[in-house]
Structure formats: structure tokens, C-alpha cells
Amino acid sequence: MEQQKKTIFSGVQPSGNLTIGNYLGAIKNWTALQDEYNCIYCVVDMHAITVRQVPAELRARTYETLAVYMAAGLDPEKNTLFVQSHVPAHAVLAWDLGCYTMFGELSRMTQFKDKSLKHADNINAGLFTYPVLMAADILLYQADLVPVGQDQRQHLELARDIATRFNNSYSDTFTVPEGYIAKTGMKIMSLAEPTKKMSKSDANPNASVGILDSRDDIIRKFRRAVTDSDTVVRYAEGKDGINNLMSIYSCFTGKDFEAIEREFEGKGYGDFKLAVGETVADCLAPLREKFDALMKDKKYLEDVMKNGAERANYIARKTISKVHRKIGYVGL
Ligand code: AQP
Numbered sequence: 001m002e003q004q005k006k007t008i009f010s011g012v013q014p015s016g017n018l019t020i021g022n023y024l025g026a027i028k029n030w031t032a033l034q035d036e037y038n039c040i041y042c043v044v045d046m047h048a049i050t051v052r053q054v055p056a057e058l059r060a061r062t063y064e065t066l067a068v069y070m071a072a073g074l075d076p077e078k079n080t081l082f083v084q085s086h087v088p089a090h091a092v093l094a095w096d097l098g099c100y101t102m103f104g105e106l107s108r109m110t111q112f113k114d115k116s117l118k119h120a121d122n123i124n125a126g127l128f129t130y131p132v133l134m135a136a137d138i139l140l141y142q143a144d145l146v147p148v149g150q151d152q153r154q155h156l157e158l159a160r161d162i163a164t165r166f167n168n169s170y171s172d173t174f175t176v177p178e179g180y181i182a183k184t185g186m187k188i189m190s191l192a193e194p195t196k197k198m199s200k201s202d203a204n205p206n207a208s209v210g211i212l213d214s215r216d217d218i219i220r221k222f223r224r225a226v227t228d229s230d231t232v233v234r235y236a237e238g239k240d241g242i243n244n245l246m247s248i249y250s251c252f253t254g255k256d257f258e259a260i261e262r263e264f265e266g267k268g269y270g271d272f273k274l275a276v277g278e279t280v281a282d283c284l285a286p287l288r289e290k291f292d293a294l295m296k297d298k299k300y301l302e303d304v305m306k307n308g309a310e311r312a313n314y315i316a317r318k319t320i321s322k323v324h325r326k327i328g329y330v331g332l
Helices: 020-031 055-071 089-098 103-107 110-118 125-140 150-169 215-223 240-253 257-263 269-295 298-327
Strands: 007-012 038-043 080-083 145-147 178-180
Touching: 007 020, 007 125, 020 055, 020 145, 020 240, 020 269, 038 055, 038 298, 055 080, 055 269, 055 298, 080 298, 089 125, 089 298, 103 125, 103 150, 110 125, 110 150, 125 150, 125 298, 215 269, 240 257, 240 269, 269 298
Parallel strands: 007 038, 007 145, 038 080, 145 178
Antiparallel strands: none
């Protein structure tokens, strides 16, 4: 008998132009999972408003993020692709789970600390309770696996703790999710400050490479990437910039670090940076083409959103009614 497929859940915020960090740490890996797993991929617009967004831009980016998912190879027939705010159960479960999450736990989240520093004028409660909404996203769908970059590991641990706490308080209700972290692309660093994560909301446009950047921009940004005073292309401690470029090159070409070191033996950083830029631009070109075609057909994107929301709502409602029964709410 065929074993039931495991469920995978993940999402990206439409909070800026998607970077190659989002691509290598998340979206690219998702495409490899769509046959083997029951995959649910969300555009997490409700998470995005923890930081101020321009409404028209948020709306446009929501379409774009969905189009990137599909342009990267996610088939809307095989996967449930939807927008978070189209499934109200995310907010409902987030409230419920918030009552099973401790203030101290949320205070320890490093992303909250980082984002509070970055957005000191808007340290809103949503920024603080963000991990509870993320737990709700995952637990609603009884996800077995959550593919996330290294940066989201702490939030996933908290989701596991919340699920376990709820299950122990009542009886088994939630699947306790496991992290699924790909070996490469775990954490792509900023090109301007290679000790910092590459982020789509970085104010410095040269720090990140967008999935949809033009070929010229991609090559130019890699040319300007911060490296070190050494001249040899090799992976070593303290060479954060070069290590990052090698990781990116490795993710796009499938070559390991030794092969990359051999390839650039006797060549300088300039040659290496140009090769990385050209390779990344070449690899992203077909995605860009598909993206442009998809963005011309908004009606189709909306049909995908509606269909995905219907499928997601169906699963989410089942979890919500189970949770509410256990808590003691009156069901009508
Ligand atoms: N630099 C990165 N390297 C590897 N993976 C990354 N991810 C993000 N940046 C990198 C992964 O992309 C997924 C979606 O992330 P998100 O949009 O939910 O939020 P984020 O992690 O906060 O991403 P950004 O780009 O840094 O967004 P902003 O600037 O808006 O905060 C996640 O799986 C994440 O691990």
C-alpha cells in the first residue's frame, strides 16, 4: 500500500524584492519536494505587516511572490499555493496559541531583537508575536516538515514547543513539525557586509541580489561584492565574503568547494566575481522569462490564489474545530 505523503509547509513574506537568499534558502529547495510530499506554500502577507508596508507595493508584491513561486517551478496543481490573509484561520489559531506561548519565550527570539533595532520607531506587538503566527501557519496544516533557512530555526523550535505544550495539556492535536534544512543555501550573506544575512528589506541595494534583477545589475552587484585582502579563491575561516560567493556559486552550479578552488587556481578575485555574476544571471534568466509571462495574466494568478485558498481553508477549518473543541469553546 502506498504510504500517505508527508506534509510540508513554508512561506515567504512579500516584504520586498525576493533575493537569491530566499531562492536558495527556500523556494529552489521547495521545487524538489513537490512530487514526494504534500506541499503547502504560502505568501505570508500577514507577517509582512509587522513592518510598515506601502499598501500598493504590498499588493503588487503578493502577486509577484506567487508568480516567482510558479516561475521557479512550483506547479499549482501539485502544490497548494495560497495567500495567508485569504485563510482567516491563521489569525484565529495565532490568538489561541498565543495563550500557550510565554512572554519569556518570545523575548528570547533573536529576530525580534534584530528587527526591533532595525525598526526602533515601530516595535509593534505583531513584531513580538510574529513567531506565534508562524507556529499557527505550520500547525494549522499538521505539517510534518518545514523547509526553512538557518535563520528561522529558532522560530521553528518555538513552534515545536508550542505544539508539544498544547498536546500535553489536552491530547494529541498537532503534528510536531521537524525542520528541513538543505545542506547548501542555508544562509546566504549580504554582499556588502558578509557577516550579515542577505535580506530583501536591506536598505543598501548592493547588499542583496534580487531574483528578478536584470542581468547587468546582477553582474555589477557581484563585481562590487566585499571580499578580503587575500587573492586566492579558497574556502577558509575569516574569508566571509569569498566563502559566501563560493556558497552561491556552488548552489547554482552544483560544484563543491574543492572543484571551485581548482577552477579558479591562479585566477584573481575579479575573474571569480565575474564568473559568479554571469552564472547567477544565466541560471535566473529562464525564471525571469516565466515570471514576466505570468505577471501578464493576473486573472490566472487570482484563479491560483482562489483555488489554493479553498484547499487551504478546508484543511485549516478541520484543525480549528479540533482545537476549539479541546480548549472548551462551544461549537455550533
Ligand atoms: N539570506 C538567506 N539565506 C538563506 N535563506 C534565507 N531566507 C531568507 N533570507 C535568507 C529564507 O527565505 C524564507 C522566507 O523568508 P521570509 O520572507 O519569511 O523572511 P526572512 O527570513 O526575514 O527573509 P528576508 O529576506 O530577510 O526578509 P525581510 O528582509 O523582510 O526580513 C525563509 O525560509 C528564510 O529562511
